Amino acid sequence: MAGLLFLPCGSDAHDAGPVWITPSGYRLTGEDARREIEAAADRLPEGDSGWEFVAVPRGDAPPQAAAFGAFAPEVTTRWDDQFLYIEGNGMPSHRMMVGITAWQQQVPLPQRYTGANAWRIPLKPTPAKEPQMVKGRFLRGAIAIAANGIPIFNPQNNRGEISYEIGELDQWGGHCGRADDYHYHIVPMHLQKTLGKDKPLAYALDGYPIYGLTEPDGSQPKGLDALHGHSAAGIGYHYHAAEKYPYVIGGFHGEVTERDGQVDPQPRAQPVREALQALRGAKITGFEATGGSRYRLSYTVGGDERSVAYEIKTDATYAFEFDDGRDGKRQETYRAGAGGGGGRGEGRPPRGEGGAQDGGPRRRPPPGQGGNGGWEPGAPKLPDQPRSSDGTFLLTSPVVEDGAGLPVEFTGDGGGVTPPLGWRGGEGTRAGPVVSIRCLT
Numbered sequence: 001m002a003g004l005l006f007l008p009c010g011s012d013a014h015d016a017g018p019v020w021i022t023p024s025g026y027r028l029t030g031e032d033a034r035r036e037i038e039a040a041a042d043r044l045p046e047g048d049s050g051w052e053f054v055a056v057p058r059g060d061a062p063p064q065a066a067a068f069g070a071f072a073p074e075v076t077t078r079w080d081d082q083f084l085y086i087e088g089n090g091m092p093s094h095r096m097m098v099g100i101t102a103w104q105q106q107v108p109l110p111q112r113y114t115g116a117n118a119w120r121i122p123l124k125p126t127p128a129k130e131p132q133m134v135k136g137r138f139l140r141g142a143i144a145i146a147a148n149g150i151p152i153f154n155p156q157n158n159r160g161e162i163s164y165e166i167g168e169l170d171q172w173g174g175h176c177g178r179a180d181d182y183h184y185h186i187v188p189m190h191l192q193k194t195l196g197k198d199k200p201l202a203y204a205l206d207g208y209p210i211y212g213l214t215e216p217d218g219s220q221p222k223g224l225d226a227l228h229g230h231s232a233a234g235i236g237y238h239y240h241a242a243e244k245y246p247y248v249i250g251g252f253h254g255e256v257t258e259r260d261g262q263v264d265p266q267p268r269a270q271p272v273r274e275a276l277q278a279l280r281g282a283k284i285t286g287f288e289a290t291g292g293s294r295y296r297l298s299y300t301v302g303g304d305e306r307s308v309a310y311e312i313k314t315d316a317t318y319a320f321e322f323d324d325g326r327d328g329k330r331q332e333t334y335r336a337g338a339g340g341g342g343g344r345g346e347g348r349p350p351r352g353e354g355g356a357q358d359g360g361p362r363r364r365p366p367p368g369q370g371g372n373g374g375w376e377p378g379a380p381k382l383p384d385q386p387r388s389s390d391g392t393f394l395l396t397s398p399v400v401e402d403g404a405g406l407p408v409e410f411t412g413d414g415g416g417v418t419p420p421l422g423w424r425g426g427e428g429t430r431a432g433p434v435v436s437i438r439c440l441t
Contacts, residue, residue, distance in 0.1 A: 062123050064209075067147040067199045075149035079123065086119040088149030090182055090269070094172050094190065097287040097297055101167035105276035106176035107297050107308055108287075109318070117267045119145045125207030125254040127237070131227055132258065133251035136160060141262030142183065144210060144248060146202040147191055150174065151183045151267075155247040164247060170284070181269035187212070187241035187248050201241065205263045206254030210239040227251045272318050272334045301325070 064084045065077045075088045090111035097108065113119055134143055139158045142151035157163045163185040169175050173186040189212055191201050198216040200209035208229065215221055215232065221240050223230050227250040229239040239249045256263045279301065286298035293312040300306065304325035311319045316336040323329050
């Protein structure tokens with residue numbers, strides 16, 4: 001697919017013109033979009049349209065769209081009778097990464113949160129019969145979407161540690177996951193500079209809004225429940241951010257589906273390189289856009305100044321230059337869709353003691369690749385995993401995919417920490433206890 005072509009519909013469709021989403025997630029409009037469309041058409045095989053058509057509705061927008069509209073055109077919305085869809089490239093307009101002291105060597109890359117991979121929230125959220133708490137659950141993927149189009153994950157990382165309290169987050173409350181996808185682990189209060197206090201800062205994926213520390217009129221919220229929300233006249237049920245745990249929400253007031261440790265469905269981030277180990281002792285000191293689609297992240301390790309400079313090229317390749325300080329420089333080139341490694345690698349990984357860091361959860365494999373293939377393209381096929389003889393005993397973990405290996409942080413090559421585990425079923429067992437297993441391989 002060459003890209004995504006959005007055709008506006010309605011009385012003003014002709015004036016609005018098309019919107020073109022490049023393969024790397026950049027949004028182009030006007031003449032820039034038209035040039036991309038014409039160039040893509042010339043490159044396509046005969047009979048292949050090469051783009052996905054998505055109707056962009058015009059007319060009265062649902063009230064949930066107002067907060068996201070403050071960050072247009074980088075963030076756009078569309079809707080149908082059931083959902084508001086939020087689209088963007090996962091790159092906020094504010095600076096990123098500075099201040100992180102627990103870093104897994106990931107950097108911010110644009111993501112294609114567009115088309116069928118857009119974020120969505122229900123327009124008419126339904127209260128759940130039983131609220132679902134997020135503590136120790138929903139440790140993978142997002143639980144909310146911020147008004148600037150950036151996903152918000154559980155305040156806990158995928159090992160159950162609170163990211164904000166162990167140095168994993170930058171000065172804006174975010175960091176990059178294993179797919180180089182930037183996301184928050186707390187509500188980004190700084191968005192109030194754009195939104196004010198009268199608009200939600202985010203929406204939980206159950207569809208209920210998340211406001212800041214105060215009500216829209218500036219008063220203090222009263223009677224918050226265990227989910228860190230309540231109902232108020234004129235607003236209905238809503239959540240409030242917090243300066244201590246739960247930081248985001250304590251749980252879902254509305255209905256959501258939990259599958260494989262995350263809210264389902266939700267978009268996937270697309271990795272272009274392998275997920276790396278933590279670089280112990282590193283502190284990120286700077287991050288800047290250096291022109292066009294070029295970026296530079298600066299950090300120190302033991303007083304040694306280092307950097308990662310990278311460029312996203314129009315041919316869907318990602319050119320990286322790693323300045324490892326006293327250890328010299330090296331280059332890597334990655335290609336979109338490769339997922340697990342670099343194309344013309346030179347040099348060696350930077351020295352540093354691997355530790356157990358989250359940096360974001362592992363993603364579920366694409367449909368048809370679960371169980372016997374892992375989520376990385378080209379990964380070797382694995383044999384079917386053994387089950388209990390009677391099929392009634394099941395060992396589970398929110399951080400391990402069926403048929404895939406352990407994430408490196410839970411092995412001897414990483415921090416060797418114990419993954420969260422539980423079981424259910426089996427004669428003489430109790431459902432769901434937490435057990436401890438030390439992984440040595």
